Amino acid sequence: MEVVAVRTTGIYCLPACSARPLPQNTTTLPSAAAAEVGGFRPCHRCRPYRVPLDAQVAGAPDLVCRAVALILDGALDLGGEEQLAQRVGLSARQLRRLFDHNLGVTPTMLARSARTHLARRLLDDTDLTVAQVAFAAGFGSLSQFGRDMRQVFHDTPSRLRLRRRRHDRLVADGGLTLRVTPSRAVDWPAVVAGLADNVVPGVESVLDQTYRRTVTVHGDVGVLELGARTDGAVELTAHLPHWEELVHIVQAARRLLGPGSRAPARPPVPRHRWNAWEDNVVAAVADVVGLPEARHCVGVLARQVGTPVGGLRLWGLDRTFPNADQLLAADLDALTLPAGAGAALHQLAAIARAKHRRRRADDATQG
Numbered sequence: 001m002e003v004v005a006v007r008t009t010g011i012y013c014l015p016a017c018s019a020r021p022l023p024q025n026t027t028t029l030p031s032a033a034a035a036e037v038g039g040f041r042p043c044h045r046c047r048p049y050r051v052p053l054d055a056q057v058a059g060a061p062d063l064v065c066r067a068v069a070l071i072l073d074g075a076l077d078l079g080g081e082e083q084l085a086q087r088v089g090l091s092a093r094q095l096r097r098l099f100d101h102n103l104g105v106t107p108t109m110l111a112r113s114a115r116t117h118l119a120r121r122l123l124d125d126t127d128l129t130v131a132q133v134a135f136a137a138g139f140g141s142l143s144q145f146g147r148d149m150r151q152v153f154h155d156t157p158s159r160l161r162l163r164r165r166r167h168d169r170l171v172a173d174g175g176l177t178l179r180v181t182p183s184r185a186v187d188w189p190a191v192v193a194g195l196a197d198n199v200v201p202g203v204e205s206v207l208d209q210t211y212r213r214t215v216t217v218h219g220d221v222g223v224l225e226l227g228a229r230t231d232g233a234v235e236l237t238a239h240l241p242h243w244e245e246l247v248h249i250v251q252a253a254r255r256l257l258g259p260g261s262r263a264p265a266r267p268p269v270p271r272h273r274w275n276a277w278e279d280n281v282v283a284a285v286a287d288v289v290g291l292p293e294a295r296h297c298v299g300v301l302a303r304q305v306g307t308p309v310g311g312l313r314l315w316g317l318d319r320t321f322p323n324a325d326q327l328l329a330a331d332l333d334a335l336t337l338p339a340g341a342g343a344a345l346h347q348l349a350a351i352a353r354a355k356h357r358r359r360r361a362d363d364a365t366q367g
Contacts, residue, residue: 001056002028003048005040010154012036017046032056033113034104041154042120044163049117051182052254053110060102063088067095067107072251073275076111077138115139116152118247123157124164126176128243130157136243175225175237176246180253188228191257198273201299203306205316211256213274214309214320217245221309221320226253277352278321284344285337297337301345305330324352 005012005028006021012035013019029035032048042049057068067075067088075084084107085095096106103110119137122128128136134145134157149157189209196206204213210227220241229235236253238246252274273279281301286294305326306319322330327349332342 001032001051001059002030003032003035005029005035005038010040011043012040012048013043014046014048014051017043019043019045030102030104031110031113032117033110036113036116036152037105037109041152049120050179052180053114053117054251054254057103061098063090064098064102067099068110071107071111072114072248074138074248076107081107112148113152115247116148118250119145119149119157120153120160121178122246123161125178128176130161132243133157136246138244138247175239176243177235177237178250179229179233180226180236180250181234181257185232186228186234186257188232188234191234195256198295200278200295200302200321202317202319203302203321207315212315212317214312214317215240215249215274216307216320216323217242217249221307223312223315223317224249224253226256274321277324280348280352281321281345284348285341288340288344289338293338297341300336304335324349324356328353 002015003012004015004017004021004026006019006026008021008025012029012032029038029040032042032051036042053072054065054068057065060068067084070084070087075087081092081095085092088095090098099105099107099110105113115138119133119139122133122136123130126133130145131142134142137145139145139148146156149155149160153160192206192209192211195204195211199205204211206212210225212223212225215222215224217240222238222240224239225237226234227237234257236250238249240246240249256274273282282294282298285297285301288294289297302319302321305322307322307326308319309317312318327345332346335342337345
């Protein structure tokens with residue numbers, strides 16, 4: 001998504017902004033992150049920081065979009081640009097060159113922009129403390145948070161909060177509520193119907209046009225709700241034990257809505273589930289028994305292996321989706337699964353655990 005930078009004011013805007021600077025004073029830049037690296041700050045009128053990052057890069061080549069999706073999933077947190085490049089089949093130098101050509105920044109610079117934009121939205125929309133905002137947006141320290149916010153927005157987090165608009169405040173008792181799409185960006189009835197077709201009983205539910213599911217954050221259970229607002233936007237209400245993973249949870253919520261946050265088609269193949277692990281579990285079972293039966297089998301698997309959760313039966317939720325360690329520890333052959341499904345799941349879990357161990361070893365080496 002290109003932005004318009006105004007040299008005389010040091011501000012950058014969305015192309016559709018109602019501000020009308022003189023054309024000779026403007027320059028077009030390939031991304032919001034590129035404008036920020038150039039020293040421009042976001043416009044207070046059109047607020048480009050509220051446009052989700054994957055929507056900003058939607059016109060970029062597929063390889064760039066794939067790398068951006070990995071960045072939003074925390075790929076740079078695990079191994080930096082070198083490991084990100086390996087995951088998309090390039091060298092780190094090639095990846096940086098590709099990002100610079102299409103977005104005007106390096107992957108690390110783009111990740112900084114994504115963190116600061118989410119943090120600004122949390123300052124606008126919630127009553128989280130400044131420290132909670134910093135860690136929810138993925139910053140490693142308060143000093144880094146303050147430094148990056150001043151570089152991007154030319155002001156401190158506390159002063160930025162004082163400028164928030166009254167109608168931006170969406171925090172409600174019992175959960176933290178955030179918009180995950182712009183207004184009217186999604187055909188929510190079609191989306192929620194697709195979600196209802198694919199729920200894992202006990203882990204997910206759809207009631208009264210609201211999608212809910214359990215999640216695990218650092219071993220503790222949380223609950224998420226997705227529903228439509230009166231203005232047509234989709235909002236996420238998060239009930240979480242820790243806020244450190246919020247940046248990745250928001251991205252996962254947007255991924256459920258389909259490419260570009262548009263209502264997805266409903267083909268006879270699995271939708272993208274909450275994360276790649278759940279996608280892979282459904283696919284592994286479907287390879288053995290076919291898709292319709294796989295949905296039932298995954299529900300059985302969750303009921304017999306997932307972690308029980310109390311107090312949520314009113315919403316039809318009573319457990320979490322089983323992780324790789326739980327599958328490896330379970331006697332899958334003793335469960336009521338079709339022949340061959342247990343072996344396929346055990347192999348999948350072993351591969352997932354091995355990858356996780358390799359990443360932890362790489363992190364320790366780089367640290």
